[in-house]
Amino acid sequence: MSSPLPASRQPSPKQGARLELVGLRRAFGAYTALDGIDLSIEPGEFIALLGPSGCGKSTALNCIAGLLPLTGGEIRVGGERIDQLEPEKRGFGMVFQSYALFPHMNVRRNVGFGLSMRGIKGPEAEKRIDAALDLVRLGAQANKLPGQLSGGQQQRVAIARAIVIRPPVVLMDEPLSNLDAKLRLEMRADIRAIHDQIGSTTIYVTHDQDEALSMADRIVVMSQGHIMQIGTPEDLYQRPNHVDVADFMGFRTRIPGRITATSGGSAEIEAAGARVTGMTRDTLNPGDSAILSVRPEDLVAVEDGSGIPVTVTTMEYRGRAFFGSGKTADGSDLYFRADQALPRGARTSVRPAEGRALIFKAARTGSAA
Template sequence: MQRAGSLILQMEIGLTSVTKTTPIRKNARLELDGIRRTFGAFNALNGIDVAIEPGEFVALLGPSGCGKSTALNCIAGLLALSGGEIRLGGTRIDQLEPERRGFGMVFQSYALFPHMSVLKNVGFGLAMQGIKGADADRRIRDALALVRLESQADKLPGQLSGGQQQRVAIARAIVIRPPIVLMDEPLSNLDAKLRLEMRAEIRGIHDQIGSTTIYVTHDQDEALSLADRIVVMSQGNIEQIGSPQDLYQRPINVEVADFMGFRTRVAGKVTRVSAEEAEIEVAGARVVGTMRSPVSVGDAAILSVRPEDLVATSDDGIAATVSSMEYRGRAFFGMARAGDGSQLYFRSDEPLPRGTSTRLQPAVGRALIFAGVGLGADQ
């Protein structure tokens, strides 16, 4: 809390001085040009390139340790680059201190000052910039209205729920009217219901204020529902950049497919190839899928399918034995093992007891085929 609070102080205290020395334009393109960050011998970022348009909502998505938070902290100025450049509106900013970039930041831990009222927390950055009186009051009230917390202005953070505290943190970040708002997994400390509610809140606020938003998350559902574009990262590299629809329907490789919900990955051999489809023999069955990378007859390949698109059937399909089953409201979802030990994640209209033999068939047009060797039984 203390460190996060000092970072907020650094980032918010100097926006007024920035405008006097280095113009920071709101409607400006942010460019990450080959940025690298090392920690000793460890490469956290391996020269990533991204261009973010003014007013865009971009999600950095990936598993823990992929480099997404490191990238965000480099943009904020909380971590120095080991190489590359960051430019805003064509002006290099990676050598500016955090406070001179004038960005708003929302931390995972909220980082509110516990001894200050909601009103004073939100107005903290304005006070540090010397903005006081009627102008400050109006901007604070507008920010609180935007996050629907006008009635909580005089309370302390400890008197608020987790969702309300996160709204205060968002109001504090936007009240200074930053060109860019940075959010580092802001919903991870909230329960499932609040996360869903706050998604809509965050996207609505973004649309109203018009600032660029860069949002770090490991949750594909958050990224899909919030972002204009998603940057999928893995091991310090960018795997794919695209719209939510592009990534959901057309992942470029197995790693992206896995992160976009294609949990079943089964190794096999290509038996037939047409214009856009290939047939692959997996676990004794032949399955047709859309090619996402070039393959030829006889090549090793990987079949990828989402659980909701792999259906238990009595007809043709991959023979498997049910290992587990759970009910999710409208359908049952389970895990089964094929004869070669591959794990298959599937959907069923009826519960299937553990040990039941079944056949699993991908829905038409829903399976993807990638070149490469599969991950085997312990995938």
Template sequence: MNAVAEHASPAAGASRIGGRLELDGLRRSFGAYNALAGIDIAIEPGEFIALLGPSGCGKSTALNCIAGLLELTGGEIRLGGRRIDQLEPEKRGFGMVFQSYALFPHMSVRKNVGFGLAMQGIKGPEAEKRIRDALAMVRLESQADKLPGQLSGGQQQRVAIARAIVIRPPIVLMDEPLSNLDAKLRLEMRAEIRAIHDQIGSTTIYVTHDQDEALSLADRIVVMSQGHIQQVGTPEELYQRPVNLTVADFMGFRTRMPGRIVSVAGDEAEIEVDGSRFHGLARETLKVGDRAVLAIRPEDLVASATGPGIAATVVSIEYRGRAFFGLARTAAGAELYFRADEPLLRGSSAYLAPAPRRALIFREDVA
């Protein structure tokens, strides 16, 4: 297949625009509500970027602004140094994959995939070859003459991806494309989406609220909250070193224990929580006496029946293959998500302690 080589020579028109994508002070308001409050980021050609955050954080709004489906309230979008935010969506030459697939139900798979080519005026043998290559890339050659309604959800999503890449876009935009699939298909499609990205060489911007998707797919992750970018970094950077509690929440630090700093040494601090003291990595400048929060993932908060650790009562527990995971509650009402190597009875007492150098400590006023 020559799809990769051919991708370097996109169709005539705006799809020839390529290069670095720059979002400069992007703003989008809906009345008094600021969905985007000044977004700045540069995305290099061929990068896979995940926009990660909760519903309403602005990630889909940002994607729709890049696509041209929403006008900007302020700021600029540049591609290869050329301003494109004033171009109509079809003149930007981007491919887009929607959560709902957005396929034409009365058209065959082949015609759905070729729709964008027809809009660009590409017909005949050239269009047929591109459609054939795109269907081969998503492994749907044998389904070309079927209608979307005759396909499974995963197959329909593959058609949507083929339709987005067949025009050889400089940028592919994906808005939570896997959210309608079951867990097994989501895992399979993750691998396929990344493989297709690597094969075609386009920049991919992928919206998700799922940290596992972002971690497994992206070269860099952009964590958003309330229209602002909280942190940009590689999956490893965000997983190991979230800059604040908002980012830590999306990186799986479900347990937060408020307390007070009792000592600081280099990048480590000691915090007293409910009468117990724990060490953690300080993610901000801390001093003795500061109110702070110890944050930790469930797999790194180990529960035992005898201690040491914070005393709590087991509320729920479930077996997940190699270990047990559960929820415990302290006498003060704090909820702690933990891991245990042995089953603990609901209602029993347990002692929970963070694994060494796996807990992070943030100032309380950052929450």
């Protein structure tokens, strides 16, 4: 990456300040999209809001940006409320999923638009635009129109436009969803590198767990307008605290069962015709209803019949191994890894790798952070 933006300026009064969401609520008629969100973000953090469509993550971002008014709660920067301020007065940078570039303006004018709206012109504006274009590696494309650029280049223009105003907070709403897989990987690395160089706080909305895990300092997992868990990528990947969080962290198999034994932080569950031991963070007792949760790569087909009986429904090759899906006798879906292809309809058994299964108490409700 190129050199960071020049530091020759008066610091923004919001730069280096903590951003706080306090009891954030947003309703659309009878539908509550955000139901009391509390979140404190430190200066310079990269925060990912992660969750499925409709969980409230984009609504939260738009409320922070000022594009949606709150129906309850407060947004504070450095202890001062900003939720009554108009979007342009908050001074935040925004990167949209659709790029939102002006098609009749060349790259340079697109990047400089926010500066002109703030009355920054002349040599200072040119210096900032040059630095922003250099940072996103688009100096050679400065005179092209957006329609002459690739999708990845257009997204870089959108990022340059957001950071050229030197915002204390950069808001990104699923900025990579329109790009192909290769470009997404490249842009993930670029966005994190840009974040590290400019020093602004970044709040990044995504439904892609790989994006969140690879870029964020902390991940906020949301579901139905609530925060389910907040933690580092390692925390959430290894120690999800709720079955819904586990599902979003790749634990695709969820099989209901009943606890047969417990010991410290582990439990044994009888599920789909087999007994399996897994780790748990819940208080469980023999006889409790529970859910066995495992990632596909950690649920392995075994030939000795010692695991969960399954009928194969699909099988695909992914380079180093085969991955399949199947049905248990009770109709549960599961996803597993195999060393060789198994035909559809074949009967086999699968067992979690040692220490890789999680067990959750069934019918848990509410949020946790």
